[in-house]
Amino acid sequence: MSGVNRSYFSKRVQSFGYAFSGIGAFLKSEPHARIHALATILVIVAGIYCHLPVLQWILLTIVTGLVWITEMLNTVVEKVMDHVAPEYHERVKWIKDVAAGAVLVAALVALITGGLVFVPYFL
Numbered sequence: 001m002s003g004v005n006r007s008y009f010s011k012r013v014q015s016f017g018y019a020f021s022g023i024g025a026f027l028k029s030e031p032h033a034r035i036h037a038l039a040t041i042l043v044i045v046a047g048i049y050c051h052l053p054v055l056q057w058i059l060l061t062i063v064t065g066l067v068w069i070t071e072m073l074n075t076v077v078e079k080v081m082d083h084v085a086p087e088y089h090e091r092v093k094w095i096k097d098v099a100a101g102a103v104l105v106a107a108l109v110a111l112i113t114g115g116l117v118f119v120p121y122f123l
């Protein structure tokens, strides 16, 4: 393997390291993240208990991922805005409210999907 390729792969590995440490930082600093982690564990336990078919696991994986991604990006938006514009501003309010709205949409989608998947098993 050439030196160029080696440095390319070592940079990719390093980027994965930064990404994993970002997930760790999110879990460590944000109480919301720990609630999501708990909810995710509960969904996995319930899925195993109900012997869900693969398609339902896929649906739950997608909606759970959607909630994690929107929550992480919403947190990033909040941190960026607090850093660049810590004072009260109507435009900051709009940005933060819309970012929070994205999390709400994802949470509702997850709730509806989770209900449609699990309710028949528990009826």
Ligand SMILES: Nc1ncnc2c1ncn2[C@@H]1O[C@H](COP(=O)(O)OP(=O)(O)OP(=O)(O)O)[C@@H](O)[C@H]1O
Binding pocket: 078, 085, 086, 087, 088, 089, 090, 092, 093, 094, 096, 097, 100
């Ligand atoms: N600088 C600001 N200017 C205008 N409105 C703000 C500002 N900071 C916060 N807000 C308002 O307060 C709401 C909550 O913002 P905040 O950054 O505290 O998020 P949060 O959801 O409480 O986050 P966390 O609980 O993670 O701290 C925003 O959605 C927005 O309506």
